[in-house]
Amino acid sequence: MSNPVLIIGAGVAGMTAAVELADSGIKTILVERQETVGGNALDLYKAFPTDDCFYCFEGNRWRPGIRKCFYRSALTDQPNISLRMNSEIGDISGAPDQFSVKLKVGPGYVNPKKCTMCGLCLEKSEAFRLLSPQCQPQAVVYDPTKADDGAKQAEEECPTKAINLGAQPTEETVQVSDIVIATGYHEMQPVNVDEYNYGKHPNIITQLELAKIIDPIGESGGVPVRPSDGKPAKRVMMVQCVGSRDENYYPYCSKICCIFALKHANILTQERDDVKVSVVYMDIRTYDRYERYYRESRNTGVEFVRGRVSLIEPRKDDTLDITVYDSLLDKYLKFSVDLFVLSSALEPSEGTDKLIETLGIKSTSGFVGMVDPASENEVVVGDHIYACGAALGPAEVPESVTQARAVVSKILQSRK
Amino acid sequence: MDDNKSAVLICTCGKQLQLGFDFLETQVKKMDLATSVDVHDLVCQEEGLPKIAELLKASSGHLVIAACSSQKIQPRIDQYLDSKGLDSSQIQYVNIREHSAWVHKDLDEANQKSVDMIRGTLARSAKSTKRNIEQKEISTHVTVIGGGIAGVESALSLSNLGYEVSLLEITDELGGHVRSLPVVAPTGKSGKEILSSRLDMLQNDNNIIIMTKTRVKYVTGEMGNFTVHYTSEDEEERTLNTSAIVLATGFKEFKPTSMDEYRYGKNPDVITQFELSCMLSEGKLTRPSDDKPIKEVVMIQCVGSRSEDYKKDCSKLCCTFAIDNSLEIIERIPDANVRIVYMDIRVPFENEMIYKESREKGVDYIRGRVSMTWEQDGTTYVRVYDSLLDKYLETPVDLLVLSAAILPPDGITELSETLGYAIEDDGHVKELYGKLRRNETRRRGVVAAGGVTRPQFVFEAVTDAQAGALIIHNELQGGKIESVSRGAVLNADDCVGCSLCAQQCPRGVPLMIEQIEDEEADEEQKILFKATIDTLNCHSCGVCQSLCPSGATQLNFLSNDQLWSEIEATLEDAGPEYPITLCFYCEECSVSTIDIVGTRKMEYPANTRLIPVPCAGRVSIIDLLKAFEHGASTVMIAACEKDRCHIGGTGNEIAQVQVDVARDILNAIGWKGERVDMFRMFSAEPERFTNAVNEMVKRAKELGPTPVHEGTAGKWMEVTE
Ligand SMILES: Cc1cc2nc3c(=O)[nH]c(=O)nc-3n(C[C@H](O)[C@H](O)[C@H](O)COP(=O)(O)OP(=O)(O)OC[C@H]3O[C@@H](n4cnc5c(N)ncnc54)[C@H](O)[C@@H]3O)c2cc1C
Ligand code: SF4
Ligand code: SF4
Ligand code: SF4
Ligand code: SF4
Ligand code: SF4
Numbered sequence A: 001m002s003n004p005v006l007i008i009g010a011g012v013a014g015m016t017a018a019v020e021l022a023d024s025g026i027k028t029i030l031v032e033r034q035e036t037v038g039g040n041a042l043d044l045y046k047a048f049p050t051d052d053c054f055y056c057f058e059g060n061r062w063r064p065g066i067r068k069c070f071y072r073s074a075l076t077d078q079p080n081i082s083l084r085m086n087s088e089i090g091d092i093s094g095a096p097d098q099f100s101v102k103l104k105v106g107p108g109y110v111n112p113k114k115c116t117m118c119g120l121c122l123e124k125s126e127a128f129r130l131l132s133p134q135c136q137p138q139a140v141v142y143d144p145t146k147a148d149d150g151a152k153q154a155e156e157e158c159p160t161k162a163i164n165l166g167a168q169p170t171e172e173t174v175q176v177s178d179i180v181i182a183t184g185y186h187e188m189q190p191v192n193v194d195e196y197n198y199g200k201h202p203n204i205i206t207q208l209e210l211a212k213i214i215d216p217i218g219e220s221g222g223v224p225v226r227p228s229d230g231k232p233a234k235r236v237m238m239v240q241c242v243g244s245r246d247e248n249y250y251p252y253c254s255k256i257c258c259i260f261a262l263k264h265a266n267i268l269t270q271e272r273d274d275v276k277v278s279v280v281y282m283d284i285r286t287y288d289r290y291e292r293y294y295r296e297s298r299n300t301g302v303e304f305v306r307g308r309v310s311l312i313e314p315r316k317d318d319t320l321d322i323t324v325y326d327s328l329l330d331k332y333l334k335f336s337v338d339l340f341v342l343s344s345a346l347e348p349s350e351g352t353d354k355l356i357e358t359l360g361i362k363s364t365s366g367f368v369g370m371v372d373p374a375s376e377n378e379v380v381v382g383d384h385i386y387a388c389g390a391a392l393g394p395a396e397v398p399e400s401v402t403q404a405r406a407v408v409s410k411i412l413q414s415r416k
Numbered sequence B: 001m002d003d004n005k006s007a008v009l010i011c012t013c014g015k016q017l018q019l020g021f022d023f024l025e026t027q028v029k030k031m032d033l034a035t036s037v038d039v040h041d042l043v044c045q046e047e048g049l050p051k052i053a054e055l056l057k058a059s060s061g062h063l064v065i066a067a068c069s070s071q072k073i074q075p076r077i078d079q080y081l082d083s084k085g086l087d088s089s090q091i092q093y094v095n096i097r098e099h100s101a102w103v104h105k106d107l108d109e110a111n112q113k114s115v116d117m118i119r120g121t122l123a124r125s126a127k128s129t130k131r132n133i134e135q136k137e138i139s140t141h142v143t144v145i146g147g148g149i150a151g152v153e154s155a156l157s158l159s160n161l162g163y164e165v166s167l168l169e170i171t172d173e174l175g176g177h178v179r180s181l182p183v184v185a186p187t188g189k190s191g192k193e194i195l196s197s198r199l200d201m202l203q204n205d206n207n208i209i210i211m212t213k214t215r216v217k218y219v220t221g222e223m224g225n226f227t228v229h230y231t232s233e234d235e236e237e238r239t240l241n242t243s244a245i246v247l248a249t250g251f252k253e254f255k256p257t258s259m260d261e262y263r264y265g266k267n268p269d270v271i272t273q274f275e276l277s278c279m280l281s282e283g284k285l286t287r288p289s290d291d292k293p294i295k296e297v298v299m300i301q302c303v304g305s306r307s308e309d310y311k312k313d314c315s316k317l318c319c320t321f322a323i324d325n326s327l328e329i330i331e332r333i334p335d336a337n338v339r340i341v342y343m344d345i346r347v348p349f350e351n352e353m354i355y356k357e358s359r360e361k362g363v364d365y366i367r368g369r370v371s372m373t374w375e376q377d378g379t380t381y382v383r384v385y386d387s388l389l390d391k392y393l394e395t396p397v398d399l400l401v402l403s404a405a406i407l408p409p410d411g412i413t414e415l416s417e418t419l420g421y422a423i424e425d426d427g428h429v430k431e432l433y434g435k436l437r438r439n440e441t442r443r444r445g446v447v448a449a450g451g452v453t454r455p456q457f458v459f460e461a462v463t464d465a466q467a468g469a470l471i472i473h474n475e476l477q478g479g480k481i482e483s484v485s486r487g488a489v490l491n492a493d494d495c496v497g498c499s500l501c502a503q504q505c506p507r508g509v510p511l512m513i514e515q516i517e518d519e520e521a522d523e524e525q526k527i528l529f530k531a532t533i534d535t536l537n538c539h540s541c542g543v544c545q546s547l548c549p550s551g552a553t554q555l556n557f558l559s560n561d562q563l564w565s566e567i568e569a570t571l572e573d574a575g576p577e578y579p580i581t582l583c584f585y586c587e588e589c590s591v592s593t594i595d596i597v598g599t600r601k602m603e604y605p606a607n608t609r610l611i612p613v614p615c616a617g618r619v620s621i622i623d624l625l626k627a628f629e630h631g632a633s634t635v636m637i638a639a640c641e642k643d644r645c646h647i648g649g650t651g652n653e654i655a656q657v658q659v660d661v662a663r664d665i666l667n668a669i670g671w672k673g674e675r676v677d678m679f680r681m682f683s684a685e686p687e688r689f690t691n692a693v694n695e696m697v698k699r700a701k702e703l704g705p706t707p708v709h710e711g712t713a714g715k716w717m718e719v720t721e
Helices: A012-023 A039-043 A120-124 A149-157 A207-214 A257-271 A288-299 A352-359 A397-415 B021-029 B048-058 B070-083 B097-101 B107-126 B149-160 B176-180 B191-203 B273-282 B318-332 B351-360 B412-419 B458-479 B500-504 B543-547 B560-570 B589-599 B621-629 B651-668 B687-703
Strands: A005-008 A028-031 A056-058 A067-069 A081-084 A087-093 A099-105 A170-176 A178-181 A185-187 A204-206 A235-242 A276-281 A303-314 A320-326 A331-337 A339-344 A346-348 A380-382 A385-387 B006-011 B034-040 B063-067 B092-095 B133-137 B141-145 B164-168 B208-211 B215-222 B225-231 B237-242 B244-247 B270-272 B296-303 B337-342 B364-376 B379-386 B391-397 B399-404 B446-448 B480-484 B488-490 B511-514 B529-532 B553-555 B581-586 B608-613 B634-639 B676-680
Touching: A005 A012, A005 A170, A012 A028, A012 A039, A012 A056, A012 A081, A012 A397, A012 B458, A028 A087, A039 A207, A087 A352, A120 A149, A178 A397, A204 A207, A207 A257, A207 A339, A235 A257, A235 A331, A257 A276, A257 A288, A257 A339, A385 A397, A397 B149, A397 B458, B006 B021, B006 B048, B006 B107, B021 B034, B021 B107, B034 B048, B048 B063, B048 B070, B063 B070, B063 B107, B070 B092, B070 B589, B092 B097, B092 B107, B097 B107, B097 B589, B107 B560, B107 B608, B141 B149, B141 B237, B149 B164, B149 B176, B149 B191, B149 B208, B149 B244, B149 B458, B176 B191, B176 B273, B215 B412, B225 B244, B244 B412, B244 B458, B270 B273, B273 B318, B273 B399, B296 B318, B296 B391, B318 B337, B318 B351, B318 B399, B446 B458, B458 B480, B500 B543, B543 B553, B543 B651, B560 B608, B560 B621, B581 B589, B581 B687, B589 B634, B589 B687, B608 B687, B621 B634, B621 B651, B634 B651, B634 B687, B651 B676, B676 B687
Parallel strands: A005 A028, A005 A178, A028 A081, A178 A385, A204 A339, A235 A276, A235 A339, A276 A303, B006 B034, B006 B063, B063 B092, B141 B164, B141 B244, B164 B208, B244 B446, B270 B399, B296 B337, B296 B399, B337 B364, B581 B608, B581 B634, B634 B676
Antiparallel strands: A056 A067, A087 A099, A099 A170, A185 A346, A303 A320, A320 A331, A380 A385, B133 B480, B215 B225, B225 B237, B364 B379, B379 B391, B488 B553, B511 B529
């Protein structure tokens, strides 16, 4: 019998790869460092191109229908998937086809197979939390820094005895045949991009932060509000290419920020009350059918300013005065806004550099690069090493999922 | 043991659910269809699973579990029972947690709702049947149509997965557009180099038969048993039997002859970007009109793309191609002057760096439009509007290169007539579901790969082809299909040959088969066609069932009888004093939305009763009217968003039609059409469900008692029997 396949990262890409492999009868170990699967998708509300939920991925073949929300993916109960939450990858040794990988598994305070989400502990202590109604495993998580008596009580009274406050981290070494890198991306925190004052004013945020604010599951129930005082934001300005296409940060184009900026602009202008949006850009890059988002936003009155932001001045009432150089009019324009949203670069997720180094594979601007560019096999990044999703570079969900399938296809082909 | 009766297992969720379990127990005990009632604290845990097994054995498969969302616990339960060699296929679930206890404050009302829904589920359970595992063997042959990079990669991947492949190419050579690309971004290699190793592998692969100069005319049959009708060079029609089809016929470049401003087709020095690629590949770079050297080159972006008159969307590849080609020109003619006229330069990811390189190497970018092209004294001129400088510029050119739109290839509409895939507004093959199922088409067993679905870079087309091969492998399972027979089953005797099922099945499963009249031809009775349905190919939506006029096709896990008796039992206590809104919800986005409403404990009125269906398309006009017949005040269907139906994209549109017709009927008989409605939802916006339910409850109140409540209902009730 072959060794299992190791998948690093349980975003949409890693989850799809795991489920497809498992359905094909191949054992997988799915390692995720967070406490829920889903990665970035869990926080992004609605996805282009279909404008429905972000937390959706391929369901199992043995469950009818063709896609499932994260919460009903039953990843904890799949016979061929060993799901390791809260875990990191340590040393990797051994030859391709028989890698030996050290896993550092974080303390398992709540046993996800036992928790029924009954809610008892949530009432006892603030140390317990439901990360999202869509979380998978469907279980509460425990934050030891908030430990209190209530937590102890919950440990005793939990009907399924799912809680173990004394849990310790563990380590183990697994033998795997193939490694799939699905470590995704991270949205750059533009604290160093001086001209935008990010981190210095609460109403200057990133697109990911905006996504959380306009998510109906969020605190404001989906109403766009200013973080400074929770008042509705009526005027929103977005600025593109923050940290992307910029020699000082990332020279590449992050590829999807124009699309998600306009997705957000359209939600704000069409589905929320009375919000005015302006977008400051160099080129609007809505490839292919995503051009629809550009057309729609122009038709619904989103204002586009080709140029760059030259000055940001906070006002006492928490609004921001923004001066923009408009290169089409060759003029400086002045705006007053409630929210200033930075379409910040997508960078490799933390630790990607180390992984690339440990495995001795190629890098493409810091992301994982294909082993042989001339083959155009983008998902093959080494001998028995594959990658899919945003680990390969900024990617949208459909691409990530197609790549995950290509990886599975390649692994099955290699095992025939 | 009575075959109709079921055991009932009720879960208290670790005693944490706010429900009157004693009340539930006594009420359910009174129900005729319940053999036994057990209240358990943790059905889904180690202690609960053996209880399920025990009850299942005792009730010979008929078991109702009233607990939390089946979306959560069913996989675990199925797996456990499977490991014990028990058949779980008849278990019916009812959600008393997310759909009742967690969303209703009033204990009595939540109790009553739970009891009603358990009663309904018992009725469904009474008529449930066992579903067995069935096997069938099919040929392991797959046909790939189109021999470009996607087709070639598909063939190789499928062969590696153990399939025999016929690769059909209409021209005399494999390779498609890639063959003529001088450089393929981001590799810097020529298209020929990228192809060569793959072509070698093809030649050496005994499982792949390459058929060039082959044109596919049409296809008959279904997944597992398609027949491809094609012609070869000699124009004679031949056939090929195959189990699945990869459509990889690529794209074509727009020929902008109709755009007068560019004089394409009239002036030989005006060419398209792909024509320039071919020139560069062939190594000859001179003015086409007179073979003189080239110095002034102007490229125009978005020709026919991003335009209301031609293609509305962006063609994605042309900016990168233009930059690649301009670098290639500068490389070969160092003193050439290349200017690119554009609206936005769209180069994804690292292609941005090539864009930057081109600027450093002197390619000039002008943001604007070309308004006119003309010839004067043997020289070609263009007039460019520069929107940054707000100025017009007139300049002579040796070569005017049009980055023409990427369009769908010829012939896909014709093929769609027999292959049954849907076509997107822009003429490309429509993907089954844009977010997650890009390779699949509406038709089972037909996968699309590469440019035929959308403009794709070479590496994307390769990935697409590899992923497409997996999809086919998932479907064909190496030729030995083994799966639970869960889906539509056709009783051919009842079929009246109307072909509604064949026309409307979202996955193209039912086929109309001509009946061979072996008996004496009966002049009177001339049913020439009858439907056939391969249950193992079926996607279990129930659309055919809801449309079939004669009940010939029915889902084997939710027959008409089952649903009707569930409706009746659920509504047993419905009446004018306590008006009930009955909600049919699909077990895809709607069940999720309703579950998330529960998880978030968002309250809504408790005089609502919920009945699950696999897809909204399963609900027929008759089902809707049955609900009124049995006392519902208002009836709603909760379904996935428009064009987002999980099953082929159209199940919920069929449901919409049923609702519209039901409303017309209600209006016609004076029952007020607003009593029935359909709502679209997905779990990211849980308030869509609460808004919908509030609306229907409000209507129930406002519209008052129905004629059924008042005893004045007309005769239509009999018609439905
Ligand atoms: C603001 C914004 C809006 C967007 N909108 C859309 C949209 O509308 N439609 C669309 O298609 N796409 C959109 N995207 C892109 C989309 O988020 C990505 O395509 C998708 O989430 C990528 O999935 P992934 O699995 O590759 O990566 P991720 O979601 O990043 O998942 C990677 C996972 O790996 C884990 N991980 C990383 N490193 C390790 C490690 N060393 N060990 C263990 N685990 C690790 C991470 O914790 C994470 O869970 C948007 C992106 C942004 C920033
Ligand atoms: S008390 Fe136990 S079962 Fe209930 S939510 Fe908390 S951990 Fe889960
Ligand atoms: S890729 Fe560039 S040239 Fe092509 S349609 Fe899009 S913006 Fe226009
Ligand atoms: S149940 Fe749905 S998928 Fe199956 S044959 Fe009927 S219409 Fe087609
Ligand atoms: S809808 Fe019913 S009657 Fe009509 S062809 Fe299909 S099975 Fe036969
Ligand atoms: S299946 Fe779930 S996640 Fe996907 S769109 Fe529907 S409700 Fe949303």
